[in-house]
Amino acid sequence: MSAAAPARDLSRFAINQITTPSLDLRAAVEMYARARVGGIGVWMQYLEGMSGAAARHLIRDAGLFVPCLCTSAWVNLTDKAAYGAALDENRRRLDLAADIGAATLVVVPGGLATGETDIAAARCRVEDALGELLPHARATGVALGLEPLHPMYAAERSCLNTFAHCLDLVERLGAGTGIVADVYHCWWDADFAAGLRRAGPERILSFHLCDWLTPTRDVYQDRGMVGDGVIDIAFYRQVLDEIGYDGPFEVEIFSKLDWWLRDPQETTSISVERCAPFVAPRQVRL
Amino acid sequence: MSAAAPARDLSRFAINQITTPSLDLRAAVEMYARARVGGIGVWMQYLEGMSGAAARHLIRDAGLFVPCLCTSAWVNLTDKAAYGAALDENRRRLDLAADIGAATLVVVPGGLATGETDIAAARCRVEDALGELLPHARATGVALGLEPLHPMYAAERSCLNTFAHCLDLVERLGAGTGIVADVYHCWWDADFAAGLRRAGPERILSFHLCDWLTPTRDVYQDRGMVGDGVIDIAFYRQVLDEIGYDGPFEVEIFSKLDWWLRDPQETTSISVERCAPFVAPRQVRL
Numbered sequence: 001m002s003a004a005a006p007a008r009d010l011s012r013f014a015i016n017q018i019t020t021p022s023l024d025l026r027a028a029v030e031m032y033a034r035a036r037v038g039g040i041g042v043w044m045q046y047l048e049g050m051s052g053a054a055a056r057h058l059i060r061d062a063g064l065f066v067p068c069l070c071t072s073a074w075v076n077l078t079d080k081a082a083y084g085a086a087l088d089e090n091r092r093r094l095d096l097a098a099d100i101g102a103a104t105l106v107v108v109p110g111g112l113a114t115g116e117t118d119i120a121a122a123r124c125r126v127e128d129a130l131g132e133l134l135p136h137a138r139a140t141g142v143a144l145g146l147e148p149l150h151p152m153y154a155a156e157r158s159c160l161n162t163f164a165h166c167l168d169l170v171e172r173l174g175a176g177t178g179i180v181a182d183v184y185h186c187w188w189d190a191d192f193a194a195g196l197r198r199a200g201p202e203r204i205l206s207f208h209l210c211d212w213l214t215p216t217r218d219v220y221q222d223r224g225m226v227g228d229g230v231i232d233i234a235f236y237r238q239v240l241d242e243i244g245y246d247g248p249f250e251v252e253i254f255s256k257l258d259w260w261l262r263d264p265q266e267t268t269s270i271s272v273e274r275c276a277p278f279v280a281p282r283q284v285r286l
Numbered sequence: 287m288s289a290a291a292p293a294r295d296l297s298r299f300a301i302n303q304i305t306t307p308s309l310d311l312r313a314a315v316e317m318y319a320r321a322r323v324g325g326i327g328v329w330m331q332y333l334e335g336m337s338g339a340a341a342r343h344l345i346r347d348a349g350l351f352v353p354c355l356c357t358s359a360w361v362n363l364t365d366k367a368a369y370g371a372a373l374d375e376n377r378r379r380l381d382l383a384a385d386i387g388a389a390t391l392v393v394v395p396g397g398l399a400t401g402e403t404d405i406a407a408a409r410c411r412v413e414d415a416l417g418e419l420l421p422h423a424r425a426t427g428v429a430l431g432l433e434p435l436h437p438m439y440a441a442e443r444s445c446l447n448t449f450a451h452c453l454d455l456v457e458r459l460g461a462g463t464g465i466v467a468d469v470y471h472c473w474w475d476a477d478f479a480a481g482l483r484r485a486g487p488e489r490i491l492s493f494h495l496c497d498w499l500t501p502t503r504d505v506y507q508d509r510g511m512v513g514d515g516v517i518d519i520a521f522y523r524q525v526l527d528e529i530g531y532d533g534p535f536e537v538e539i540f541s542k543l544d545w546w547l548r549d550p551q552e553t554t555s556i557s558v559e560r561c562a563p564f565v566a567p568r569q570v571r572l
Contacts, residue, residue: 111500117518119474152438154474155500155516161474188405188440188447214397214441216505230441232403 013279014039014067015271016208016252017046020264025055029062031264035272039065041206041250042100044093052099060101067104067206067248068145068180069097074110075129076122076159083129090133097142104145104205105137106180111155122159130173138176145180145205146170150188152219162186163195170203182208182252184223187231193239201245209233209251209275221256226274237278249279299565300325300353301557302494302538303332306550311336312344317550319348321558327492327536328386329356330379338385346387353390353492353534354431354466355383360396361415362408362445369415376419383428390431390491391423392466397441408445416459424462431466431491432456436474438505448472449481456489468494468538470509473517479525487531495519495537495561507542512560523564535565 015037017028025046032040040059047055059066073089090105097105109126116122130144137144146166149158160166163179163186170177179199186192196204211229216222226233251271253259259267301323303314311332318326326345333341345352359375376391383391395412402408416430423430432452435444446452449465449472456463465485472478482490497515502508512519537557539545545553 112516117516118521119518120476123476150437151474152436152502152505155498155502162476165476188437190406190409190448190451212441216438216441219438219502219505230398230403232405235404 008036008276009281010036010272010276010279011038012246012248012281013037013272013275014041014065014248014250015268016041016043016068016070016250018043018070019251019253019259019271020267021260023264025050026058027264029059029064031268033062033064035268037064037268037272039067039248039250041068041070041252042066042102043070044096047096047100052096055100065248066100066102067250068106069093069100069102069104069142071106071108072144074108076110076113076125078113078116087129087132090129091136094133094136094140094142098140102142104143104178104180106145106147107160108147108149108158109160111153111157111159119154119159123165126159127169127172130169130177134173134176143205144173144177146177147180147182148185150185162189163192163199167195167199167203170199178203178205180206180208182210183231183233183236184208184210184212187212193236196236196239196245197243201243201247204240204245204247206248206250207236207240207245209249209278210253217257221254221260222258223254225253225255225259225270226251226278233278241282244282246282249275251275294322294562295567296322296558296562296565297324298532298534298567299323299558299561300327300351300534300536301554302327302329302354302356302536304329304356305537305539305545305557306553307546309550311341313550315345315348315350317554319350321554323350323554323558325351325353325534325536327354327356327538328352328388330382333382333386338382341386351534352386352388353536354392355379355386355388355390355428357392357394358430360394362396362399362411364399364402373415373418376415377422380419380422380426380428384426388428390429390464390466392431392433393446394433394435394444395446397439397443397445405440405445409451412445413455413458416455416463420459420462429491430459430463432463433466433468434471436471448475449478449485453481453485453489456485464489464491466492466494468496469517469519469522470494470496470498473498479522482522482525482531483529487529487533490526490531490533492534492536493522493526493531495535495564496539503543507540507546508544509540511539511541511545511556512537512564519564527568530568532568535561537561
């Protein structure tokens with residue numbers, strides 16, 4: 001090694017494959033590995049027609065880790081049979097996560113049930129469901145990763161909308177649960193940094209990078225590339241270092257208006273360039 | 287009065303004129319008065335070319351009250367001269383609010399300054415600005431009405447994004463300030479009802495009605511008519527009754543995809559129909 005800048009260490013860094021949605025799992029794995037990225041966040045739909053073991057070999061042979069499988073099936077259902085079926089589906093997804101070597105199943109539980117207006121009831125139902133899934137999560141060794149989703153998704157995607165709420169749940173549920181934190185969902189929250197500090201490094205399972213664009217042209221799929229928006233990612237990295245977080249960083253960009261339209265090679269290489277300053281191994285002070 | 291249902295009492299109910307944006311002030315006043323609505327929420331742009339006194343006479347001659355003038359000028363500016371000019375503009379708007387007989391100037395202070403990523407700094411700046419404006423607000427008798435805006439507006443419109451944050455500011459700033467609460471912005475917040483209870487009736491200056499549509503097709507202007515979305519307005523009315531709130535209710539719908547495209551007469555009459563169950567005078571138990 002010369003005295004020049006050291007080689008970039010991307011060992012903690014994963015790309016969530018939804019960032020390059022046109023690639024199948026094999027193509028995504030190959031592309032990320034070529035970019036020397038450490039890991040890949042996997043989505044359910046890319047595992048169709050493939051066994052969990054086959055996916056695991058594909059990913060591990062490329063030297064990648066899997067911070068998470070996205071996502072849980074929605075459990076916010078008032079029909080008992082449908083609710084029970086959703087729990088079974090989530091047990092299957094926990095098994096699949098274990099099969100592919102994913103550390104975490106990202107929990108996105110749904111918002112309100114059809115016709116429901118009582119969001120407090122929806123939140124109670126989600127807590128119940130997590131409690132029912134927890135024994136299976138513990139048995140598989142896959143953590144339930146509660147991801148606070150932006151309040152604009154409260155009605156339709158997830159009624160878990162703040163870091164503090166998710167952390168309260170994690171504290172009540174205990175081992176086998178943790179938080180998947182995404183700057184996109186939490187940056188506006190005055191209590192976000194305090195939440196990270198309260199969580200401590202053990203309960204943060206993965207930390208997602210992305211950016212908030214101004215203007216935001218689409219409620220669902222107009223997230224920005226790191227550096228193109230208003231989020232102070234360096235600040236959150238500093239907080240994570242302060243608390244001793246050593247886990248993964250993962251870029252995840254839903255962008256039907258921009259990045260999903262580009263060549264995945266371009267999206268991958270720019271993701272690496274933009275995220276590299278924020279994903280280095282922690283400098284431990286001796 | 288017969289034994290049939292009593293005549294509908296809309297004395298606490300106002301329509302915010304942005305709900306029918308194609309009408310000028312005179313036309314909106316006439317239409318709302320014909321619908322026996324109690325008040326009108328006024329926007330700055332409809333006062334152009336008219337003195338405050340003329341607007342006041344127009345509104346009061348029709349028998350309407352004015353819960354609020356919308357809105358303050360943005361103060362989230364890092365340039366000192368621009369910041370000072372914005373404070374002056376806000377003093378002018380407070381004067382104008384007093385002239386037209388508005389009880390409250392709705393505070394929408396802006397989000398991040400251009401190029402800024404430190405939302406905590408933006409929030410401090412807003413608190414400073416409110417402190418600077420407060421003597422003038424007290425002198426005019428117009429309250430600074432802090433409106434928590436949905437977190438999806440944090441970057442661009444307002445960095446005041448939760449009821450609790452606004453109430454903390456009101457508690458620190460004291461007399462001459464209060465909250466304008468809008469179900470659209472706050473319904474997702476697990477602490478919203480608790481916030482209303484903590485505020486008490488004196489510090490809630492107006493309560494806005496609207497609904498959250500699923501899906502929401504536009505970040506800015508796809509709010510729903512009361513009853514068309516997922517918000518449990520009856521529940522919030524019950525909380526307001528419990529705490530003894532006797533202030534105004536105001537329907538405010540930004541809807542470029544639906545209600546703004548309709549005949550304002552239709553939007554007005556449907557607003558009245560939909561809101562009537564939630565805006566009656568409080569039944570005082572003897």
